Amino acid sequence: MILPKAFNKSWNVEKDGPLIKFEYDALQNTGFSDEVKQFLSLAGLPETPAPYLDFTSSQGVLKPITSIFSMPEEFQNCWFLGSTASGDPICLIRETENVVFLDKSNDDKRVFINSSINQFAECLLVYSIMLDKAVQINGEDAFIDNDIPEPVITWLKERLNNIDPKCMGNECFWTTEVGSFYG
Template structure:
């Protein structure tokens, strides 16, 4: 599992954009593990990493989604991190510390992303690496044009499974992203 310091070293800020870090002081009174708090404060999250994720809105505050959006109390266990390219909220589940998105097109049904924040960060790095390799092979617009060699998609799938075997199960976020690369 990737450590926050390793994530910082491996994320190319000049090419992929800044990392947003949360104040450890601001996280102190949450019930999350020290490991998660350290990752958010030392490693942080990329502002707008692939595949079309956004964490810019989450830097100012890390709160339950119910304090940001008007949602039923049953959603209080979800802490907002950012959003997917479709505008679905990406959250940390309070007691499990797993990463999910809430599908706004399906009554905010929970969709699994990763088992931990560390694994989520590592999967983002792998996806970025896949894009870089596709660009090397098929040119600057390879990702935009969905011109990614099948061997590279298979490599990504194997790497994601190595990091978190649960993340590529059918219907999970990374499985959906991999399937879209085949289209």
């Protein structure tokens, strides 16, 4: 599992964009572990990483999604981080510290992304590296043209599975993302 300093060192701000860091003091009363608080405050999350995710809307503040959007009380343990390309909220679940997205087109069903914020960040990093590999082999438009070479897809699947085996489960975010390369 990647630590905040290693993530900061590995994330290429010039190529992949800046990181949004959360204020440690503002995270104190959230009920999250020190590990989550340290990761979000020391490493942060990329503003707009591939695959078309957006963390700018959180503005570096972690809040229950029910305080931002009108949602049933059952979602009060979901803390808003950002959104997917479809506008689905990406959340951190307080009790488990899992990262999920709420599928708006499916009654806000929780779709698993990663087991921890550290693993989520590491998967984003690996995804960025995969894009670089695809561009090296198939040119600048490899991702846009969905022209990811099979060996690169295989490498990505293996890396994602090594980082967080649960993230490659059935109907999970990363499984769907990797599957889209075959479409």
